[in-house]
Amino acid sequence: MALVLWLIAAVLVISGIVSLVRGQMLWGIVLIVVGLLVGPGGVSIFG
Template sequence: MLFILWVLAVILVVAGIFNLIKGQLLWGIVLIVVGLAVGPGGYSIFK
């Protein structure tokens, strides 16, 4: 389960960074925040 959350968090953060580069500022920030909230490191909503 921990590995799945880590992979999901990485995918969300990378997608958020790509959206920031493409100019979609709000959507990029939302994806990064959700990725950080889901990820097992640091802050996680599943702890």
């Protein structure tokens, strides 16, 4: 389960960075924050 959370978090953070580069600041920030919350190192929303 931890591996799945890491993969989801990595995809979200990378998508957020790509959004920031494309100029979509708000969406990029939201994706990065959600990615950090989902990741095992963050405050996991799945317990």
